[in-house]
Amino acid sequence: MSQPVHTRLTKVLGCDYPIIQAGMGGPGRSELCAAVSSAGAFGCIGMVKEKPELIRSEIEAVRGRTDRPFGVNLVPSVTDPVLLEEELEVCFSERVKVIVFFWDVRPDLVARARAAGCKVLYQVGSVADAIAAERAAADAIICQGVEAGGHVRGKVTSMVLLPQVVDAVSVPVVGSGGFGSGASLVAALALGAEGIHCGTVFLATDECYAHDYHKQRVIDAASEDAIYNDVFAIGWPPQSPVRTIENSVTKQYENDLLGHGPDDFPLEVIARDGDDAVYRFSTHSPLRGMSGEMEPLALYAGQVCGQIKQVRPAGDVVRDMVNDARHALARLRSLE
Ligand SMILES: Cc1cc2nc3c(=O)[nH]c(=O)nc-3n(C[C@H](O)[C@H](O)[C@H](O)COP(=O)(O)O)c2cc1C
Structure with missing residues (x-):
């Protein structure tokens, strides 16, 4: 050192x-x-x-x-x-x-x-x-x-x-x-x-305990892909903004990225973390050992992701x- x-x-x-x-x-x-x-x-x-x-x-x-x-x-x-x-x-x-x-x-x-x-x-x-x-x-x-x-x-x-x-x-x-x-x-x-x-x-x-899918998306992302939104709402109080890498969820809401709360979304299980259900539009991000759909989860990353290559x-x-x-x-x- x-x-x-x-x-x-x-x-x-x-x-x-x-x-x-x-x-x-x-x-x-x-x-x-x-x-x-x-x-x-x-x-x-x-x-x-x-x-x-x-x-x-x-x-x-x-x-x-x-x-x-x-x-x-x-x-x-x-x-x-x-x-x-x-x-x-x-x-x-x-x-x-x-x-x-x-x-x-x-x-x-x-x-x-x-x-x-x-x-x-x-x-x-x-x-x-x-x-x-x-x-x-x-x-x-x-x-x-x-x-x-x-x-x-x-x-x-x-x-x-x-x-x-x-x-x-x-x-x-x-x-x-x-x-x-x-x-x-x-x-x-x-x-x-x-x-x-x-x-x-x-x-x-x-x-890092993130799923490899999340790590790969971080190294592939340009800074512009890190989107400010509050559509990953289930699990936090209404209108809690996040920054996540663009995915099918942010694309679906690209003209309506802000102003949401947990009650605006249905409870649809799309992944599992052990025995726990993971919902679309939830604040969960993909973790090691999770099964199910990783792409629609909250792929948290800051704009600095554009600098990260490996x-x-x-x-x-x-x-x-x-x-x-x-x-x-x-x-x-x-x-x-
Ligand atoms: C994947 C991820 C998860 C985060 N979870 C938390 C959290 O649980 N508690 C917290 O205080 N901040 C959390 N943050 C925000 C960080 O504390 C910090 O503000 C942010 O990462 C700094 O910006 P940077 O991503 O450009 O380094 C999280 C950030 C990322 C990227």
Whole structure:
């Protein structure tokens, strides 16, 4: 591993490089998280709406693979309150060091997580929510631009939002949405961020739990194919936008991509994940071991997919990003 790159963020997280692998519910499990953390960046398991037993076993699985720090991602406002309590209980009793929350800012949960000894990162999509998360005492703010993959809270691009959030808060800020290379890490640092948070670039890795079909679509996609829509609606509150690769569902709704909710669609089973039914128009993405139709599922990806050309080991992605960042910095210094 090359020299660490420290910022205030790496001090909060205890990792070597200011690169966070986004906790992707479904594809982001222990194998990916451990590979990223072992490589010196910061892995997260995406545990939105997962059962407490799975969360516990995934935490143990990460710990079985690496002794480097990692985080758990939860999305409180889309999770049944009883399940959310169980999820938090597992994180607290397992002494998880870092929790990454997303979507509506919940000051009560930040306070509880900090009281339980966790560091809290909050992913937000606006200056107002960044200020709310800082007031709630989050340890760092992840600022999500509209180019991001998965569920999208940001309404404007990272380039525009990130410097505004940096100006508005004093805790470390992390760029999210559109970051997938070393040069983009340097760009985020130039805009005042202290790290980047990446989902799509870690989807196309060997260790990611996504179905191979999803990984192939990510490497085949051009940036223009990553469509902002809310037709993958079953499972989240109404009008929760996502960015997914164009497929038969987004084509069917190409003139009506926004303004939908879960009750607008019939419950039609098109795939299975073990014993669980997976519905057309649901927020489920294709995962390892799923059977049925993969093409119509939510093929989450950010606009950065256009830069991703192959499926690689996650550790190589981290190493190349760090090396590329050093080259980009050297190039900039040569301009002085
Ligand atoms: C496949 C996928 C699943 C995601 N699932 C979650 C999730 O469960 N929780 C969450 O906080 N963010 C989730 N996100 C969004 C990421 O946190 C992050 O905002 C996004 O990936 C950043 O943009 P990028 O895809 O351009 O790197 C997901 C993103 C992707 C691509």
